[in-house]
Amino acid sequence: MIATIPAALASAAREFGSAPALEGLGWDRLFAEVRRVARALIAGGIDPGDRLALWAPNSAPWVLTALGASYAGATLVPVNTRFTGVEALDVIHRGGARGLVVTGPFLGTDRLAALRAAAEEEGIPLPRLVVTIPEGWDDFLAGGEAVPDGEADARAAAVRPDDVADILFTSGTTGRSKGVMSAHRQSLAVAAAWAGTAGLTPDDRYLVVNPFFNSFGLKAGILACLVSGAAIVPQAVFDVPRTMALIREERITVLPGPPTLYSSLMDHPDARLDGLTSLRLAVTGAATVPPALVERMRKELGAEVLTAYGLTEAVVATMCRPGDDARTVAETCGRAAAGFEVRIGEPGGEVLLRGPNTMLGYLDDPAATAAAIDAEGWLHTGDIGRLDENGYLTITDRLKDMYICGGFNVYPAEVERALARLPGVAESAVIGVTDPRLGEVGRAYVVRRPDHPLTEAEVVEFCRGRLAGYKVPRSVEFRDGLPHNASGKVLKYLLRAEAVDG
Template identity: 55%
Template sequence: MSELTIPGLVARAATEFPDAEAVVDGDVRVTYAELRERVREAAGAFIGAGIAPGDRIAIWAPNGLPWIVTVLGALGAGATLVPLNTRFKGDEARWPLDRAGVKVLFVEDGFLGIDYPGMLGLDGSGTLPGLPALETVVTFNGTARPGVVTWNEFLSKAVPGEEADARAAAVRPDDIADILFTSGTTGKPKGVMCTHEQNVRTYEAWTGRTGVRAGDRYLIVNPMFHSFGYKAGMLACVLKGATMVLQRTFDVPETLRLIEQEKITVLPGPPTIYTSLLDAPGREERDLSSLRLAVTGAADVPVALVRRIRAELFPQVVTAYGLTESSGTVSACSVDDDDETIATTCGKAIADVEIAIVGEQGERVPAGTDGEVMVRGYNVMKGYLGDPEETAKTIRDGWLDTGDRGRLDERGNLTITGRTKEMFVVGGFNVYPAEVEDVLARHEAVAESGVVGVPDSRMGEVGRAYVRLRPGRTATADELVAHCRERLANFKVPREVVFVEDLPKTASGKVRRVDLKART
């Protein structure tokens, strides 16, 4: 079995670290040998359910041992993973499910108080309208009903382990492992296709740069539906034989308790996690001395914050940069870098990956000069699912156009200076203005809007919507926020609404978000 596949990593970890704790999920503790057996059984269940190599399965559930077993089992059966954000509303989830032709969907009933199958429109007959490829919904914790089977029912149809082993051994490094959907500035979310080999090589490089190692106890609070929790979390731990300690949602008192109780050494996350921990009441009463390494990114990190994190929480802090289209990682600092480098740059390109900064004509610009950030290497996605035109726009002559602006210093460290695509980042999650503006436009009182990110001490950035109402119509800020909250994941909902008489426009009539940004 190739070690350039994810099933190969699982087999290697079980051989090299059989008795090491692999997963701590509440009261449940599983070694790497035990994890492999659970994954083997799940892979057999996928085969028993008729899942063929290349078929797509989706998971719409929080961090937990079931998430890990399901995903690694699916990949062992040769299937392709489509993870869904647990905060998605029905229509947000329906698009990737339909686009990818997902055959089996896994959910946890009641997480965040949500009936996930019901939100997709599951009716009493078990029919999911508009999702013709979806054959089965599997619930980890709920009861069977038309169209939904329990986890135990799913496992009951597992084929013998030898058949599962043969399927896992047949997975090839260049098979598509996952399709993560990422929104663009316009249009519908696009499915980013990455292979097993791309993921394995990228996170070999990431762990090599950041220093995650065997014996580490890694608190995965970053959601696993995101590259940060799935690839820089679960895959990194399996690669190195580290222990995954799982937290379903970020809650400061619970995080502090887990750090102390589980002797956490590694805690990656957006800067908001660290500011929350630094300012947490009762922090001094907890023994946090086990902490060794923080890995952050997703927002500008002030030098003063890096110094405070190092002085009060973690001896080692590194920053990194990546995007879904680059298998999640492009560059990273090293634990040996100084505070200034860590705070003001995203480090150097990971091994065998190249970064170029280019001007308007595509020419490379000198060190210290701003330009478009281009990336070339094994980590660049295979393309957007079913969208050759967008793929061709984004990957040109092997170079990935990241849509970000930045500069390289003389040592090759990358600094991101802006977002060409006007995306902003809320607590580590990407928000695209066009998607929010589309939802606002559905309100009967809204004529047009422009959404931008504004600085926020806790979340890094939050959304602010500038809204022009239709003549003769009225609406309050609270009403528009509520309208968005019903239709969007919480992190996308504007925190503030500003009513305006008019919006700045380009010559072609498009809203100039850059001018709105200047008002902040």
Template identity: 50%
Template sequence: MKWETIPQMVLSAADRFGDAEAVVDGPLRLTFTELVDRVLIAAGAFAALGVGRGDRVAIWAPNSAEWIVAAFGLLTAGGVLVPVNTRFKADEAHDIIGRSGAKAVLVQQGFLGLEFTSPPGVPVIDLKSGFLASGEPYECEVSGEQVADIIFTSGTTGRPKGVLMTHAQNLRLYAEWCDLADLREGDRYLIANPFFHIFGWKAGCIASLLRGATILPVPVFEVDRVLDLVEREKVTMLPGPPTLYHSLLEAQASGGRDLSSLRAAVTGAAEIPVDLIRRIRGELPFQSIMTGYGLTEAGTVTASRPGDSFEDIATTVGTPCDGVEVRIADDGEVLVRGYSVMLGYLSDLDATAEAIDEDGWLHTGDLGTLDDRGYLRIVGRKKDMFIVGGFNAYPAEIEGFLLKHPAVAQVAVVGVPDARMGQVGKAFVVRQGPVTESELIAWSHARMAGFKVPRSVAFREALPLNATGKVMKDQLR
């Protein structure tokens, strides 16, 4: 079925899936029919607030049923969604709210004990206040070429930039994502990935409405809470970082947890231990595992395919999605072209021109290689690369080696100044077993070229992560 816009797709879910469960959030259970009714009423509330076609509204709140109703209600009123990272401090959030020109900000007061505010003149509305239920059913006509959302980049390498994406782009790409990830009608999809991120919003909320999957929103990732939901709600689809699957393996090994409902896994990282993928398939009930590569500016770019080997799933990010081209520039940068590349950055022509060249290639800032089968491997970020005595060192590659050490749970490598070599590597390691700095360096020397071996190791209880799970290397530096 071909829809022009996200509201058309969402509103059709009542006819397509009816009384099946659409959202389960604590005691709140909504069928698809009930969800669509709430979305139409929320659209009326936005219209009464003065939100019309093309107007922007920010949502600065954790994953919840209300977030879903607000986002789809806003789009149904003709508005444009601006999700804001819940971990942002007030100044960071106000910068994004201000630059986006948002007419209002929806929040969940008291989340993590915080009071959420907005820049002067922008009304703050609590998602739990009854606002979403205050309208008359309403639908504004929009086109597939209209901007649906403005998602700001994570800002690990500079000031966040707002990425403009249309209804048509989102619908086409995430319909394909559903096929690749094996998301099916009737699936029960636990979404801990934040809704303010493309994974939670697009590969989560939009994908679930496309397919007829039940959304189980999780506001804060806690392993025991996730395990409780898997057991109680018979979760079938469970994406997450490699650390999530380590936790599932530990829970399975210690017994007392029923994980038998799990069917589809989706993970992603520059490098995943092959043995982890093997164990996910061998020791857990998962029947499919997808890994992929994406970015805010182009959505999901590549993905693994059913039947890919453990080695391919662990060490590559698969092959390009339909209608998307990938090539490697002379300097190793991954370039992407196709229908899913953003329209541009909000109010920033210079940054847009810098990112998308005159031939339509998006310069991702990631470094990669393509093998002769067309499988992409990500080896690092251009900005992360450091030069040791004239040799290019790629942190993601070094991290991949270090993760093979049985005592290393997590690792991040950065380049630090060195009087003789210019720069050398320093590894920040979270341990899962006993190992000393000298032992790890000696172990590395036996497995890596000398210029790649970290000259020093700092052990940490945890690595600094942003809310989308990326290590904030600027803090380590």
């Protein structure tokens, strides 16, 4: 079994040859371009085991950089494109990145300028190697011309299945982000499992709207295509007209995404669903999926619809199977996949996972690792669920306070920590409330300090300067006090119940 990303690249070049891989490149030419990137990274001083941060939207250079890092024996550290400079700097610094590849101005923000400003403010140096795309891309590649192909190939051959392939940072319930480490064998195994269930082949054209920086976009996206030969079609930002145009022009067959993606496509006033007939598969999750939406997707898009469940620490743990009925797809997350065992812990009904693809652990945090994975190897997910007689999992609640806004996980403790830095805030609590477009959005309950007449606009603007857009509360309610238990913990379930009643 192929168990390293460099070996999978070489295999794809041999097996799939000139079949479409990425923006005009066949798998053989993509392999050649990845080797060029690896040579450039070697020339730039990246050694085996070094970490390379990548802060850019979905694009061909993202794919080439990520695969090139693996080929050069480095570990990939993706950075969320919605992060502010302060948030990105934290990931790059704690991730120990020796190099950084960063996009130029994107969505009105100069990422590198924001990063430099944050570095100056915090007194933290940036990595020695900094490459901007697309501006500095050609010069970066040219720098690798002095490195022989054989040197890059030797680096690739030295990579072992248990070497760390990637470190994906995700926030925890305490609000402090944790770096989830996965080995090459694990990243490839979950990719192969997803591709197998989805039935990916070289005839497929896969539109990847899910961000490459998260585990789904990277492993169930890029790597799933790598092991199956499906063509990767990246989209930097979800935009309904552009997505519809890509489906028509590229003859897209596979389109995963959160439920809001599909409803946005079907409800758009300019929707031409007759032009989307190439779609054969839609995979969704990350939120409750109404049975009516599954039926509508199957009817109007003409695609098979599957749901799945996973988390950064496990990527793909359960998945529905082709042929499952609409109610099963809508009301469950499928059954165990990718070698996982699933059981419901007692008491409390927490979903527990165990298998060869559970993360290696959290970067530099053995205490958090021990808290997440018990002595018997079970990963404690923090989600509440139940299993039916066929082994299909239904998520019923979250032990954690996390909510999902537009497909992105939001951890209230992180938002509350930001609010605590706002002068005038005595206490705050953040919950997710239902939103018809984004699934859930944040609502902040704020207790003001005496003689500090904060307004909702001031609170929201303060958060915008410190948090990614999806984390910023959409509404603020001021209170004289918040409900607490005997130990002083805010009783958020009362706030949630009040929000539902409201």
